[in-house]
Amino acid sequence: ALSDKLRETFRKIGGYGTLTEENLQEALRDVRLALLEADVNFKVVKSFVAGVKEKALGQSVNVRLNPGQQFVGLVHDELVEIMGGQAEKIHFASQPPTVIMMCGLQGSGKTTSTGKLAKHLLAQKHRPLMVAADIKRPAAIDQLETLGKQVGVPVFSDRSSTDAVDICRRAHQLALMKDHDVVMLDTAGRLHIDDEMMTELEDVAAHVKPHEVLLVVDAMTGQDAVRVAGEFDSRLALSGIVMTKLDGDARGGAALSVRHVTGKPIKFIGVGEKLDALQPFHPQRMAGRILD
Amino acid sequence: FGGTDQVDDELFDDLEAILIQADCGPRATSDLVQLIRSRAEESSAFDPEAAMKAIRDSVRERLTRSLKPMNIDTPPAVVLIVGVNGVGKTTTIAKMARLFQAYGKRIMLVAGDTFRAGAIEQLTIWSQRLGCEIMKGKAGGDPSAIVFDAVSAARARGVDLVLVDTAGRLQTQSNLMDELGKIRRVIQKVIPEAPHETFLILDATTGQNALSQAKVFNDMVPLSGLVLTKLDGTAKGGVVVALADHLELPIRFLGVGEGVDDLDNFRPDEFVDALFS
Numbered sequence: 001a002l003s004d005k006l007r008e009t010f011r012k013i014g015g016y017g018t019l020t021e022e023n024l025q026e027a028l029r030d031v032r033l034a035l036l037e038a039d040v041n042f043k044v045v046k047s048f049v050a051g052v053k054e055k056a057l058g059q060s061v062n063v064r065l066n067p068g069q070q071f072v073g074l075v076h077d078e079l080v081e082i083m084g085g086q087a088e089k090i091h092f093a094s095q096p097p098t099v100i101m102m103c104g105l106q107g108s109g110k111t112t113s114t115g116k117l118a119k120h121l122l123a124q125k126h127r128p129l130m131v132a133a134d135i136k137r138p139a140a141i142d143q144l145e146t147l148g149k150q151v152g153v154p155v156f157s158d159r160s161s162t163d164a165v166d167i168c169r170r171a172h173q174l175a176l177m178k179d180h181d182v183v184m185l186d187t188a189g190r191l192h193i194d195d196e197m198m199t200e201l202e203d204v205a206a207h208v209k210p211h212e213v214l215l216v217v218d219a220m221t222g223q224d225a226v227r228v229a230g231e232f233d234s235r236l237a238l239s240g241i242v243m244t245k246l247d248g249d250a251r252g253g254a255a256l257s258v259r260h261v262t263g264k265p266i267k268f269i270g271v272g273e274k275l276d277a278l279q280p281f282h283p284q285r286m287a288g289r290i291l292d
Numbered sequence: 293f294g295g296t297d298q299v300d301d302e303l304f305d306d307l308e309a310i311l312i313q314a315d316c317g318p319r320a321t322s323d324l325v326q327l328i329r330s331r332a333e334e335s336s337a338f339d340p341e342a343a344m345k346a347i348r349d350s351v352r353e354r355l356t357r358s359l360k361p362m363n364i365d366t367p368p369a370v371v372l373i374v375g376v377n378g379v380g381k382t383t384t385i386a387k388m389a390r391l392f393q394a395y396g397k398r399i400m401l402v403a404g405d406t407f408r409a410g411a412i413e414q415l416t417i418w419s420q421r422l423g424c425e426i427m428k429g430k431a432g433g434d435p436s437a438i439v440f441d442a443v444s445a446a447r448a449r450g451v452d453l454v455l456v457d458t459a460g461r462l463q464t465q466s467n468l469m470d471e472l473g474k475i476r477r478v479i480q481k482v483i484p485e486a487p488h489e490t491f492l493i494l495d496a497t498t499g500q501n502a503l504s505q506a507k508v509f510n511d512m513v514p515l516s517g518l519v520l521t522k523l524d525g526t527a528k529g530g531v532v533v534a535l536a537d538h539l540e541l542p543i544r545f546l547g548v549g550e551g552v553d554d555l556d557n558f559r560p561d562e563f564v565d566a567l568f569s
């Protein structure tokens with residue numbers, strides 16, 4: 001773990017009164033290596049380490065802590081602060097329905113997260129409607145309808161339609177008529193570099209004006225997270241991130257990368273395949289996981 | 293690349309940036325940079341072009357040292373497809389079915405994912421599009437039972453190639469890894485030499501966790517190959533360079549899209565070119 005490595009590094013350089021350029025050099029290398037192994041993006045690591053160095057230099061060593069502990073604490077706090085300090089929730093529209101658009105790369109966990117979020121909203125006394133806007137993937141509608149039955153939330157779908165924008169628009173109108181206060185659009189997975197598919201998403205957003213645009217990101221995503229999140233954010237103006245599959249042992253460095261490049265908060269995390277496996281995001285826990 | 297005209301720190305930094313951002317990971321990257329550092333020390337004639345060639349050759353060697361022909365010629369050849377959630381197992385099976393159909397092979401698909409919503413329906417649609425047979429059961433059923441019946445039927449019916457789809461599972465879920473072990477044992481019960489191939493499907497967007505995926509899956513069901521998917525995106529899949537140091541696994545196919553024809557054979561030179569592009 002990084003904290004052990006840093007303790008060893010500082011033990012080697014001895015107990016100095018102040019953290020200086022020299023005695024920090026190796027410690028900063030340890031941090032850099034740990035973050036790269038945790039899949040934080042190369043450029044984000046550069047910027048993060050520079051920030052840590054600036055904060056650490058000249059900091060006099062607290063006599064109650066050894067320098068290693070103090071430094072670890074500094075790195076940890078810096079990470080937590082960047083990740084957003086505290087958990088953020090869904091921002092509901094003042095005038096219902098609140099429209100939530102789920103988007104992201106293929107296989108990231110959008111459909112499953114839609115089901116989980118619907119279940120969560122139902123428990124909070126909302127009346128959600130899930131929309132099967134993925135008309136491409138084989139059995140995508142079956143998948144969402146099955147989830148709908150499992151959580152007791154209705155699903156709007158149209159098996160004869162090949163127009164995702166139209167499906168979303170009609171679902172929105174139906175929600176108004178049937179008094180659903182939340183509409184959740186499960187969209188098809190797509191590449192950030194697929195202009196046609198990204199334009200489709202922009203068209204959906206233009207027609208139904210979502211209050212939340214959530215990018216669903218797989219926790220095991222590597223360096224590419226920056227490019228993907230940057231592109232989705234610049235084309236859609238994301239309102240938040242959902243990071244999935246955190247029940248595994250992926251370190252989740254993509255969380256720092258995505259936050260760094262978009263500035264948007266991670267609102268929820270997926271911690272399993274079952275529909276109750278959704279938790280609010282805790283920056284402290286994520287920082288601990290990335291640094292571990 | 294880098295536009296530097298000598299082998300110096302700027303070149304090493306440029307190379308490091310390329311390799312790390314391709315997901316090769318810090319260790320494999322430092323090994324490769326160290327390689328050209330020592331070459332540069334040995335000879336002053338070692339210029340950036342030679343450095344690039346040395347790196348490319350080293351990467352290419354790692355990716356090709358385990359290449360050997362696939363063992364799928366004795367019918368019914370059984371190929372077990374495994375991997376974590378959402379990487380493209382089911383879609384890759386459809387693509388492989390199409391590929392081998394073109395060689396005149398009679399294919400059977402096995403719906404071994406009985407857990408996930410819509411999983412059986414998804415593979416069924418592919419079997420209908422392909423016009424090939426599929427063995428499936430009810431959702432929630434025991435995958436080992438389906439697989440046992442499927443392999444038995446395949447042998448009886450003279451099927452050439454059996455492609456076994458399994459549910460996505462994280463390598464940290466020990467009960468699900470045990471389930472995979474059981475699926476493999478059940479296949480062996482019917483055909484002792486099977487599964488003839490076991491492919492780990494890896495998503496090219498995955499970072500260093502792929503190393504842990506490969507190790508743990510391999511411990512449970514000895515892997516015979518890799519398929520790297522979603523290379524039509526911007527991720528390079530460089531983690532396979534790091535993986536080559538731990539597990540000698542040939543990369544068999546590359547997934548380059550969502551359509552049934554979007555499967556390429558692994559071509560080492562092209563892959564290395566793409567890594568550095």
Ligand SMILES: Nc1nc2c(ncn2[C@@H]2O[C@H](COP(=O)(O)OP(=O)(O)OP(=O)(O)O)[C@@H](O)[C@H]2O)c(=O)[nH]1
Pocket residue numbers: 104105106107108109110111112113134137140187188189190216244245246247248269270271272273277377378408460462
């Ligand atoms: N272990 C685990 N699995 C998850 C989690 N979230 C989703 N999954 C699984 O990941 C796989 C992909 O999930 P989907 O919801 O189909 O992903 P998607 O983004 O809708 O996929 P496309 O529509 O094809 O782009 C499925 O096997 C899910 O069960 C999670 O938090 N933990």
Ligand SMILES: Nc1nc2c(ncn2[C@@H]2O[C@H](COP(=O)(O)OP(=O)(O)OP(=O)(O)O)[C@@H](O)[C@H]2O)c(=O)[nH]1
Pocket residue numbers: 106107137189191375376377378379380381382383384405408411458459460461521522523524525546547548549550554
């Ligand atoms: N762009 C692209 N998408 C792909 C590729 N391979 C698969 N996909 C997409 O990735 C998503 C997940 O594919 P699946 O085949 O369902 O993945 P899986 O591993 O079977 O998923 P689970 O069974 O839920 O674990 C789908 O939207 C596929 O269309 C590929 O090579 N490129």
Ligand SMILES: [Mg+2]
Pocket residue numbers: 110111112134140187188189
């Ligand atoms: Mg989906």
Ligand SMILES: [Mg+2]
Pocket residue numbers: 381382383405411457458459460
């Ligand atoms: Mg599948």
